[in-house]
Amino acid sequence: MHRSRGILSTSLWRVVRRNNFGILATDWNQRKPFWRHASVKIEPRYNLVFTCTANIEENGEVRECGHRSNHEISKKSYHETVVIVRCPECNNNHIIADNLGWFSDLEGATNIEEILKMKGEEVVKLQIGDEIISTEDVKKLIS
Structure with missing residues (x-):
């Protein structure tokens, strides 16, 4: 009315x-x-938690960054476009998804799950029904 x-x-x-x-x-x-009032469509999002493995030089020595960070990415971007996230510690860029074929060195992999699977590493996925898991809860579960 x-x-x-x-x-x-x-x-x-x-x-x-x-x-x-x-x-x-x-x-x-x-x-x-x-x-x-705009009709806003809420897009599903993924919460990505990872440890940076980039080599950085510090005081003449090369070491692995090892910084654990948390990023929120859209589900649509992850499955349809290119997603790159930056490590807040060393500022290194990490390819999370490449569904457009921009990076030829991925050997056909389109996302981080496939890239890590090729390297023999483990990917942990968390989904609890329709509940939204907060960033803090994810950090507690994984650490």
Whole structure:
């Protein structure tokens, strides 16, 4: 059900409509909306937790970064496009998904699961029904 209310003030007319999804208001003396409640579609997201294995040079010695970080990526991007995340410690870029074939050195792998499987490493996936697992909970589960 829509309700309209008009406000008359010094010959300026303003219409405010309220509905179940938000408010649609028109600006003074205009018929164009200046604010509209957007219908927002919430896209599924993945929470990625990984340990950086990039070699970094520190005080003349080369060592593995070893920084554990957490990144949130969209499910659509992971399965359809290219996803690159940056380690916050060493600023090294990591290819997480390449569904467009931009990187030829992946030997046909399209995502981090396939890349790690080729290297003989383990990938842990967590899904608990329809519940959203917080970043803190993921850190507790994996550490």
